[in-house]
Amino acid sequence: MSGRVVVVGVGNPLRGDDGIGPAAVETLRGRVPDGTVLAVSDGEPARLLDLWRDADTVIVVEALRTHPARPGELHTLTSAEAAGHARATASTHSFGLGECLALAEALDRLPPRLVVHAVEVADVGLGEGLSDVVRSALPELTDRVAASVRRACEHGHGL
Template sequence: MQRPGRIAVIGVGNEFRRDDGVGWAVLARLSERSLPPEAHLATCDGDPGRLIGLWEGARLAVVVDAAHAHPGTPGRVHRLELDAGLLDRPPTTSSHGLGLGEAVELARVLGLLPQHLVAYAVEGADSTLGTGLSPAVADAVAPLVEAVEGEIARSAAARGPA
């Protein structure tokens, strides 16, 4: 069983499919920061079962993933929030076959949603094989790191001293 009060920060994607690696890039930067001990970083390929396992029992889960939007603006970030309810379908889809929406719905049905879920979906430009983010998506990484740190800090402040 997971520790109560845990914050799960999950980077979803594949670092070998260019912009699909944005979640992993954000987590790599976060791993260099001083985060509270209740913040746990993990990468995931987007499999709904693995996502659910990573956020199960967390008071906060923050997920960073690449997304496709039609029409799209590479590097644009969408912030989605869920508290014990249904996640509105965003105008984007995951860059994976099954995405965050399916994981959320499955977790909701199974009663395994975190207390609070925040997802950052980053519109990508290039998901071909290879490494390295496109310039627009690479430019979104530093602001995303700051945004995720803010989510963690707000959650820690709301909880109060341990």
């Protein structure tokens, strides 16, 4: 195992709160150990699979929708939990993370360890900028992701 850690901020900053993943990645710069790969993705499955190729630990940061909605609430999901969420409730993207994980499993391209840090969103309409409630969750979200990265690096792989 390489010990390679990849953090992927999934989302679109031009869709309001859907930009939380990319915003978290930007906030992480300088806060994680050297060698940690920080990347942004629009959530397209082939690009995600390429980003986490040869990684021992993948940390995905993204927006989440649940019913009933609790904007600003943070969630940490295992790959199994993320894969179990239905597209309509879990991801803000047309092809959700659950479907991407199913594809990765079918292609035998799941990373050995994957965790998802997500924040429930208030607004994913067109327009830049996070809502106040989601912006206020960004510091704790970033702290949680940074802690996951540190644990993975300390253990050579584990979250």
